[in-house]
Amino acid sequence: MRRRAFFAGSIAALAAPSIARAAQSVLRMVPQANLTSIDPIWTTANVTRNHGFMVYDTLYGLDMSLQPQPQMAAGHQIEDDGRTVTIALRDGLIFHDGEKVRAADVVASLRRWMKRNPYGQMLAPVVDELSALDDARLRFRLKKPFPLLFNALACISSAAFVMPERIAATDPFKQINDATGSGPFRFKKHEFNSGSLVVYERNPTYQPRPDGAVSLTAGPKRAFFDRVEWQIITDAGTAAAALQQGEIDWWEQPTPELRALFAKDKNITVDLLDPYGLCGAMRLNASQAPFNDKGLRQALLPAIDQADFMAAIVGDDPHDWKQVGGVFTPGTPMANDTDATKLTGPRDFALAQKLIKQAGYTNQPMRLIGPTDVLAPAAMTQVAADLFRRLGFNQDFALSDWGTVVQRRASREAVEKGGWSALCTSFSSFDFADPAVHPLLRGNGAGGWFGWPTIPELESLRANWFDAPDDAARKAICADIQRVALDEVVYVPLGTYSGFTALRSNLKDRVNGFALFWNLRRT
Amino acid sequence: MLSYIARRIVATIPVVLMVALFVFSLLYIAPGDPAAIIAGDQATPADVERIRASLGLDRPFLVRFFDWFWHVLHGDLGTSIFTNLPVTHMIAQRIEPTVSLMTLTLILSLSLAIPMGVIAAWKHGTWIDRAVMMTAVLGFSTPVFVIGYVLAYIFALRLDWLPVQGFTSISEGLLPFLRNLILPAVALGLVYMALIARITRATMLDVLSQDYVRTAKAKGVGQRGVLFLHALKNAAVPIVTIVGIGFAALIGGAVVTESVFAIPGLGRLTVDAILRRDYPVIQGVVLLFSFVYVLVNLGVDLLYTLFDPRIRY
Incomplete structure (x- = not known):
């Protein structure tokens, strides 16, 4: 009898974790990439940003019209003509370790964030003093008004996540190991198996914002799943089969060719992940021959047909991509149509050939670099290679894995010494939403994004944009930025394409934008 | 010794x-x-x-x-550049699925391939021999990932008998463990099986033509005894050698199989680490694999003495 009891007890003990798990509501999702780092300040990887929004909260959230809305902030007070901004924290904010969120934690987090985020880097020199007035209030004393302060605090990429002061004190160039936040989910460190499984559980102490509408990272963040598992499945075929079989509930970014397959399955819903779309771009290396010649960069434009580049990524359905006539994400507040015809007017291959000759191109070598293992850049690179070949460039077409591309693109050497001339890549819509975050709209030479154009006028306009008093003034400056950017061809916009997501049909109320887990529930 | x-x-x-x-x-x-x-x-x-x-x-x-x-x-393989976790910890997290997969593959392969090779040699020139050899050629020439996809399509998507992907630890029960691992083990094992079956057949053909086999038959030893006691033992040395050499192919195949079936093992850890240039992890895993491979070959050398008493060290 005792032996039987022992065995029964053993079986019950062995089964206990799975029984407990079965009683929970669990969401299983395949993220866009493996989560390798849990520090959203240290790395700008989108998957780490998504992790950040699981476990951390921000003072301000951004709604789908890209307007900042209070999130952890109860409200703010602006004084002294915008030079003093006092922000009060909401009641009931508690970190996952049970400690209360204090203004000192927010201050330390913002100090770390300001050293890495493009908005923060513009804000930092303007800040005279950033301090906690008491546990519930912090104050910015600014050398001059910073009208975009709340946009900065609400930004999506490399967001201003609030961490406990003891963690936020870490050098921003060193990775943190502790994912204690105050967000709607808690990171289960002991179940973390990078490359396989990331587990979060609902934060029972989280107080969703009582007001506002759920929109992007703004509004009440109500978690309806006790447990969220990110299952890393690298093979697209396997992930597709797992979704069809119901082994997973959500696949964040399936490959476009699977869309038709999923559309036939009544148990799967295909939806747009980000209604604004992903932005394709061709960057030319302005610091080395041959594309250090502005005339040669301009000569390419009439030959660029965005349809070719977009079709290579998403296929022939014209609903899956949009032509872009500017350098800002279409549909976002700063998008405008200044000189749009340079991109959207009739394409003229013969004109491009003529302009290339006029620019004095005499068969100098150029190198196109690109990956084979990241879908969109790989597809666009193939189209670009064909284009350069047809235009008569003396092209070295260098393909490699993404890890090699990110190193190779950092080379500022001439082509003969291993440098590069052109590359194609894609960015999230939020990265191209305004001049603060747009990595390709810089003219600061060696300090800027790979390709390093030196265009003082662009830098000056960008600085003015930060100081502009209102949206109308900012939009006017963005029109100028676009004029300069297209004239200098700081990059070639290649269109925006739909990134879609696939979920089991019994899931509803997903928040649009990227992989956000609050509000989502099972019917 | x-x-x-x-x-x-x-x-x-x-x-x-x-x-x-x-x-x-x-x-x-x-x-x-x-x-x-x-x-x-x-x-x-x-x-x-x-x-x-x-x-x-x-x-x-x-x-x-x-x-x-x-x-x-000092026993410290370093810290992952990306995860900031000790490499030994990451290897420890991943070792069970890989060891499980390889063990099951070995069991399946040896228990099927050796009898197949023996029977093919015994029925040399018949349809059984040709069928076994055709299966072996097919197994040897079909990439592991193709076998994996086909198996997953038939047994998971069409028949709904087995899960598409994932791994369940043996501590959660033998049945769930086998349900997750059987398809990857078959996919990975087919190449290995083909290799062993072919070498077993070839060696057995050689051994079966030896005088002592004829003598054994003349003395009235039964067919099973001749094949499995007399002939197979003497054919074992080349078979054991190929099992050892094939272990390297098994490690390589595990990398692909783990990706296709989303098994969180050392193979996937290696691929992920290579793609993101996580040097300490790559070094740690390769060091481990090379050590295991050397140990397997040592084991093979020691097994020689078991099968052939003339071999002395």
Whole structure:
């Protein structure tokens, strides 16, 4: 009898974790990439940003019209003509370790964030003093008004996540190991198996914002799943089969060719992940021959047909991509149509050939670099290679894995010494939403994004944009930025394409934008 | 014998050292920069430099190598550049699925391939022989990932008998463990099975034509006894050799199989680490694999003495 009891007890003990798990509501999702780092300040990887929004909260959230809305902030007070901004924290904010969120934690987090985020880097020199007035209030004393302060605090990429002061004190160039936040989910460190499984559980102490509408990272963040598992499945075929079989509930970014397959399955819903779309771009290396010649960069434009580049990524359905006539994400507040015809007017291959000759191109070598293992850049690179070949460039077409591309693109050497001339890549819509975050709209030479154009006028306009008093003034400056950017061809916009997501049909109320887990529930 | 084993184990040290040096050098000269991957697209060159410095990647080759090697001597394989976790911890997290997969594959392969090879030799020239050899050729020439996809399509998607992907630890029950692992083990094992079946057949054909087999038959030993007691034991040395050599193919195949079936094993850890240039993880896993491979070959050498008493060390 005792032996039987022992065995029964053993079986019950062995089964206990799975029984407990079965009683929970669990969401299983395949993220866009493996989560390798849990520090959203240290790395700008989108998957780490998504992790950040699981476990951390921000003072301000951004709604789908890209307007900042209070999130952890109860409200703010602006004084002294915008030079003093006092922000009060909401009641009931508690970190996952049970400690209360204090203004000192927010201050330390913002100090770390300001050293890495493009908005923060513009804000930092303007800040005279950033301090906690008491546990519930912090104050910015600014050398001059910073009208975009709340946009900065609400930004999506490399967001201003609030961490406990003891963690936020870490050098921003060193990775943190502790994912204690105050967000709607808690990171289960002991179940973390990078490359396989990331587990979060609902934060029972989280107080969703009582007001506002759920929109992007703004509004009440109500978690309806006790447990969220990110299952890393690298093979697209396997992930597709797992979704069809119901082994997973959500696949964040399936490959476009699977869309038709999923559309036939009544148990799967295909939806747009980000209604604004992903932005394709061709960057030319302005610091080395041959594309250090502005005339040669301009000569390419009439030959660029965005349809070719977009079709290579998403296929022939014209609903899956949009032509872009500017350098800002279409549909976002700063998008405008200044000189749009340079991109959207009739394409003229013969004109491009003529302009290339006029620019004095005499068969100098150029190198196109690109990956084979990241879908969109790989597809666009193939189209670009064909284009350069047809235009008569003396092209070295260098393909490699993404890890090699990110190193190779950092080379500022001439082509003969291993440098590069052109590359194609894609960015999230939020990265191209305004001049603060747009990595390709810089003219600061060696300090800027790979390709390093030196265009003082662009830098000056960008600085003015930060100081502009209102949206109308900012939009006017963005029109100028676009004029300069297209004239200098700081990059070639290649269109925006739909990134879609696939979920089991019994899931509803997903928040649009990227992989956000609050509000989502099972019917 | 014991002194031989001790000598062989000591002899593995320079082999593993050479592998370590080779892998470290290869990674040093290979293109790719983890700092650039970490920093992401918004980072300035100065940011990338600072991250590189904080990771110690700006130090000279020899300094980095000896620093790493010194830690390895102390049982510390370093810390992952990306996850900031100890490499030993990451290997420990991944070792069970890989060991489980390889063990099940070995059991399946040996228990099917050896009888297949023996029967093919026994029924030499008949349709059974041809069927076994055709299966072996098919298994040998079909890529592991194709077999994996086909199996998953039939048994998971169409018949709904088995899950598409994942791994369940044996501690959660034998049935769920086998349900998850049977398809990957078959996919991975087919190549191995083909290799062993072919070598078993060839060796058995040779052995079955020997005088002592005829003598055994003349003495009235039954067919099963002739095949499995007399002939197979004498054919075992080449079979054991090929099992050892094939172990390397098994490790390589595990990398693909783990990706196709989303098994969180060492193979996937290696691929992920290579793609993101996580040097300490690559070095740690390769060091482990080379050590295991050397040990397997030592085991093979020792098994020779079991099957052939004439072999003495």
